[in-house]
Amino acid sequence: MRVDEVAAPQSLAEAMAFLKRRSDAVPWAGGTLLLSRNDRRSTDRPMPVLDLGGIPELTSINRSDRYLELGACVTLASILALPSSLSLEPLREAIKLVGTATVRAMATIGGNVAARSAFMTCFAALACMDAAVELRDASGTRWVGIHTLVTDHDTPGFPEAMLLSRVRIPTQPWDAAIVRRLGEPARGETVPASFAATARYEKGTLSELRLVAAGRTIVRDRNLELSLVGKRFPLAAKDVEATRLEASARARDTGFDEARSDRYGAYVAAFLGSGEETI
Ligand SMILES: Cc1cc2nc3c(=O)[nH]c(=O)nc-3n(C[C@H](O)[C@H](O)[C@H](O)COP(=O)(O)OP(=O)(O)OC[C@H]3O[C@@H](n4cnc5c(N)ncnc54)[C@H](O)[C@@H]3O)c2cc1C
Incomplete structure (x- = not known):
């Protein structure tokens, strides 16, 4: 990335004034991602950088x-x-x-x-x-x-x-939650995809459920989540298997490769089948 101007504002108001003048500015926070991979569309055009490190409101x-x-x-x-x-x-x-x-x-x-x-x-x-x-x-x-x-x-x-x-x-607590990596980074990627799920249940019945896998794309199937709310938690084996297949298919449709889609399905099944609370 070539840089043509750097702003180091001391307040959010100053930062917004710079962004108004240079709407193409690249915000720079810790810089750990910007320095390690190309997070922006490649361009030969020099870019202005907006250093956020000196803005107390942001910390x-x-x-x-x-x-x-x-x-x-x-x-x-x-x-x-x-x-x-x-x-x-x-x-x-x-x-x-x-x-x-x-x-x-x-x-x-x-x-x-x-x-x-x-x-x-x-x-x-x-x-x-x-x-x-x-x-x-x-x-x-x-x-x-x-x-x-x-x-x-x-x-x-x-x-x-x-x-x-x-x-x-x-900050309302979840009754069960899990976070996992979805395998190692695929070719050409520096960051692996991740899987997270959270659930609340009342008297053994699922009242809230979130299932998400995210990498280059994101998988969240609200219809699937809603179809499971109201069921006993952990789910019965036949529901677990049906959900595993549906979740994997959804991940495949969203652009996840075969291995990650299968792993996503397996994690969803493990979470719903065991009511795993270990994160
Ligand atoms: C060795 C190594 C391993 C890593 N492993 C992982 C990993 O496993 N998982 C992972 O998630 N990340 C990983 N990263 C990447 C990175 O460390 C994290 O994603 C980090 O949270 C990015 O934060 P940052 O402040 O450094 O972002 P920056 O690099 O400063 O910015 C990242 C992007 O967000 C934009 N941006 C930043 N702040 C704002 C803002 N306030 N408003 C609008 N846009 C903004 C920037 O313009 C840029 O596009 C790794 C990095 C390194 C060097």
């Missing part, structure tokens, strides 16, 4: 009764250091899969969520936790569900000329 962590709000530049290591009572287990487990301790000390949650080239490891976990994101552009600020960062083709769809400023995570 704040706030908690209310129902939510935890993480500034986009909160590092993955800082999230791991939060008290474990915060019901963040799916996200913490996803973070433990990211790089090394040195990488996690620089890498930010915003950079993980806003990646353009693939859904990074935290995305599936955050989608299963019903996370919302705060987006800012020249026209203002708005909260949207994290699923709005997915295109109609199930690929990453973080909008251009936009900043992610906060990630909001509901």
Whole structure:
């Protein structure tokens, strides 16, 4: 990436003023992804860089009764250091899969969520936790569900000329959750796909379920989830097998290769069949 201008704003207002003038600016958070792979469409054109590292608002962590709000530049290591009572287990487990301790000390949650080239490891976990994101552009600020960062083709769809400023995570605990890598990176990829699932149940009956696999594309089948709500948890063997086949087929349709699609189906089956709580 060739750079023609670097801005190092000290506030969000300054950052937004720069983004208004240079809508093609590349936000730079920890830089761990930008330095290790091409996260942007290749171009010969020099790009302006917007360094987010000096903006205090982006490193704040706030908690209310129902939510935890993480500034986009909160590092993955800082999230791991939060008290474990915060019901963040799916996200913490996803973070433990990211790089090394040195990488996690620089890498930010915003950079993980806003990646353009693939859904990074935290995305599936955050989608299963019903996370919302705060987006800012020249026209203002708005909260949207994290699923709005997915295109109609199930690929990453973080909008251009936009900043992610906060990630909001509901803190109501899940009764069961699991996060796994979906095998090693496929050829030409530097980051493996990941699988996450969360569930709540009442008196042994599933009341809420989220199943997500994310890599170059994302798999989330709400019809499948809804069809399982109301069933006994763990599921009966015949339902587990039917769900395994349906989940694998859906992953294949979304562009996952054969091996990962099968592994996704197997993880879904293991989660629903055992009610596995181990993350
Ligand atoms: C050795 C190594 C191993 C890794 N392994 C993994 C892995 O297993 N799983 C994984 O998920 N990642 C992995 N990564 C990639 C990376 O460390 C993480 O994805 C990290 O969370 C990215 O955060 P960052 O702050 O460094 O992002 P950056 O590199 O600064 O930015 C990433 C992208 O997000 C955009 N961006 C950043 N912040 C914002 C914002 N606030 N608003 C709008 N856009 C923004 C940038 O423009 C860029 O396109 C690895 C990296 C290395 C070096």
